[in-house]
Amino acid sequence: MDIDTAADATTNGASHFTLDADTFRKIHPAEYNRRFISQGVRADGRPLQRFRKANVNVGSITTANGSSMVRLGNTTVICGIKAEVTEPTPEAPRAGFLVPNLDLPALCSPQFRPGPPGELAQTISEYINQICTSTNLLNLDDLCIASGQAVWVLHADILCLNYEGNALDAALAALIAALWNVRLPKSTYDELEGTVRAAATNTIPLVLNRLPLAATFGVFDAQHLIADPTDQEEPLLSSQLAIVVDQEDNLCGILKEGSAMDRERMVECIGLARNRAQALRRLIDEALAKADAS
Amino acid sequence: MADRKRVVGPEKSVLPLVESGPQQPFNPDRRKDGRSGDRIRPLFLKTGIIKQADGSAYIETGRLKVACGVYGPRQSARNKLPTQGTLNCDFKFSAFSSAKRRAYAKDNHERECSLIVYQALAPAVRLDLIPKSTVDVYIQILESDGNAACLAAAITCAAMALADAGIEMTDAVAASSAGYIGGNVVLDPDGDEETLQNGSLMVSYMPSLNEVTHMMQIGEVTTNLTVKGMEACVDACSQIRTVMQQALAASLADGNS
Numbered sequence: 001m002d003i004d005t006a007a008d009a010t011t012n013g014a015s016h017f018t019l020d021a022d023t024f025r026k027i028h029p030a031e032y033n034r035r036f037i038s039q040g041v042r043a044d045g046r047p048l049q050r051f052r053k054a055n056v057n058v059g060s061i062t063t064a065n066g067s068s069m070v071r072l073g074n075t076t077v078i079c080g081i082k083a084e085v086t087e088p089t090p091e092a093p094r095a096g097f098l099v100p101n102l103d104l105p106a107l108c109s110p111q112f113r114p115g116p117p118g119e120l121a122q123t124i125s126e127y128i129n130q131i132c133t134s135t136n137l138l139n140l141d142d143l144c145i146a147s148g149q150a151v152w153v154l155h156a157d158i159l160c161l162n163y164e165g166n167a168l169d170a171a172l173a174a175l176i177a178a179l180w181n182v183r184l185p186k187s188t189y190d191e192l193e194g195t196v197r198a199a200a201t202n203t204i205p206l207v208l209n210r211l212p213l214a215a216t217f218g219v220f221d222a223q224h225l226i227a228d229p230t231d232q233e234e235p236l237l238s239s240q241l242a243i244v245v246d247q248e249d250n251l252c253g254i255l256k257e258g259s260a261m262d263r264e265r266m267v268e269c270i271g272l273a274r275n276r277a278q279a280l281r282r283l284i285d286e287a288l289a290k291a292d293a294s
Numbered sequence: 295m296a297d298r299k300r301v302v303g304p305e306k307s308v309l310p311l312v313e314s315g316p317q318q319p320f321n322p323d324r325r326k327d328g329r330s331g332d333r334i335r336p337l338f339l340k341t342g343i344i345k346q347a348d349g350s351a352y353i354e355t356g357r358l359k360v361a362c363g364v365y366g367p368r369q370s371a372r373n374k375l376p377t378q379g380t381l382n383c384d385f386k387f388s389a390f391s392s393a394k395r396r397a398y399a400k401d402n403h404e405r406e407c408s409l410i411v412y413q414a415l416a417p418a419v420r421l422d423l424i425p426k427s428t429v430d431v432y433i434q435i436l437e438s439d440g441n442a443a444c445l446a447a448a449i450t451c452a453a454m455a456l457a458d459a460g461i462e463m464t465d466a467v468a469a470s471s472a473g474y475i476g477g478n479v480v481l482d483p484d485g486d487e488e489t490l491q492n493g494s495l496m497v498s499y500m501p502s503l504n505e506v507t508h509m510m511q512i513g514e515v516t517t518n519l520t521v522k523g524m525e526a527c528v529d530a531c532s533q534i535r536t537v538m539q540q541a542l543a544a545s546l547a548d549g550n551s
Contacts, residue, residue: 001419025506049512060359061359061390061391061436061437062357062437063390063391063392063393063437063438063439064390069389074345074346076343078388078436080389080390080391081390082389082390082395084307084308084309084310084395085307085308085309085310086303086304086306086307086308087304087306097303099301099303100300101300101301101389101398102302103389103398105386105432105434106365106384106430106432107344107347107361107363107432107433108344108363108433109346110345110346110347110365116431117299117300122300125300125301126301127380129301153303153304154305155303155307155389155390155395157388157389157390157395159389159434159436160386161343161344161361161434162344162345162346163342163346164345164346185310194482195310195323196310196311196380197310197311197312197313198310198311198312198313199312199313200312200313200314200315231346234337235330241457
């Protein structure tokens with residue numbers, strides 16, 4: 001496909017020259033996407049408000065107590081949960097810990113550098129942590145081994161392998177699927193030695209109170225609402241809206257950044273987010289059932 | 295020092311003591327997964343798993359899972375030799391990849407592995423063809439099972455990813471590992487078997503050129519046994535090469551490279 005840019009104000013009208021589509025995308029990403037979106041279709045062929053195809057897989061990492069892999073289009077994240085033993089705080093002697101972290105390594109996209117986590121990874125990790133605490137995702141007291149002596153700490157490390165935009169939706173879905181897949185070993189606290197002994201097999205599942213899942217939207221050119229933005233679209237959006245909904249259609253969080261957005265549009269997004277969360281939940285259920293069967 | 299860029303949990307956490315049952319005695323002709331001593335674990339290789347990278351590969355053998363992404367050749371930030379390109383290898387364990395949780399900060403073991411991967415690959419890569427450029431090789435261990443086997447898989451995976459990125463090499467490097475257990479050479483030992491061994495060997499080899507790019511031996515072993523081990527590893531590398539060629543051919547057939 002050749003795109004004629006002779007009409008563009010950027011070139012002088014005298015010479016007629018053409019750019020191939022890929023070069024045009026690199027030089028004028030906004031204009032490239034605008035030409036698609038104004039026609040009601042995205043650069044990757046999706047209608048404006050369609051989410052990418054999701055894919056969930058659980059239990060493939062055997063060194064973890066629970067694990068999952070979630071793919072949204074080409075965005076791939078892996079969540080592995082490792083349970084270790086630690087001392088509880090004096091204020092909450094029975095409460096364990098859930099420590100979620102998202103890692104966006106240099107491996108997953110050329111836009112990330114090696115080293116400490118960047119702003120995006122920090123924001124998402126922190127937001128996911130807030131959702132976990134504010135929705136009372138787990139009864140942290142369930143993680144108690146011996147009151148005041150030993151509790152489980154669940155390190156939930158979410159790793160992005162392939163970044164194609166919208167890490168929050170993928171990361172939260174991966175966390176929920178992995179938590180659902182966690183099996184803890186039967187364990188006892190030895191008071192004399194001050195040690196915890198655990199059985200060789202992991203058998204005890206966790207009880208999740210809520211299943212919050214996110215759906216992210218973006219606004220392009222202050223008028224077009226698009227769902228599930230890709231990494232190409234993300235820097236061009238004037239505002240972004242992430243909506244977190246649980247299994248009973250309760251809102252668990254809304255994160256809105258960027259310029260103003262009208263109320264009707266936000267209500268529209270909430271409706272779409274419910275459908276998306278439901279669809280993701282069904283995929284997670286299927287993946288868990290498949291893992292239990294095998 | 296508290297890490298302010300991550301969600302932090304309790305400062306210290308430990309693994310519980312696991313009550314394990316009686317161990318099966320080791321038999322070099324019939325190992326616990328049914329292999330004989332001269333067999334490697336079945337290997338699955340796929341290229342093009344990371345769409346954003348210039349080249350990528352995934353390797354799975356037994357429980358071992360490694361992903362690798364290659365970016366480049368791209369402009370170097372700093373260049374020591376303007377006539378030559380630089381190869382930058384980064385080896386990282388995922389936090390959940392081992393029995394004990396791994397920290398995010400790179401530890402000495404990971405630094406050592408990065409260096410070994412570099413030493414194994416550098417002789418094969420035609421860095422003289424890409425002056426002033428850098429090729430970044432990022433290796434992520436998703437699940438580890440045996441240190442030497444993990445390192446060997448990482449080298450094989452990185453070589454595949456380099457080939458997928460279209461970086462010129464004199465030959466694809468394949469790597470394999472062996473353990474010395476009670477006077478026997480046991481190919482491709484897993485994590486449990488590594489606890490029994492009194493030495494280990496890891497060989498990186500260019501099968502078409504018949505040249506060894508890197509070899510590392512640990513432990514006290516007789517010279518005869520070392521030679522035997524090396525031959526076993528070189529044979530295993532030739533087997534791995536067949537799988538590598540098939541995977542590369544498959545990626546070209548799909549047109550997803």
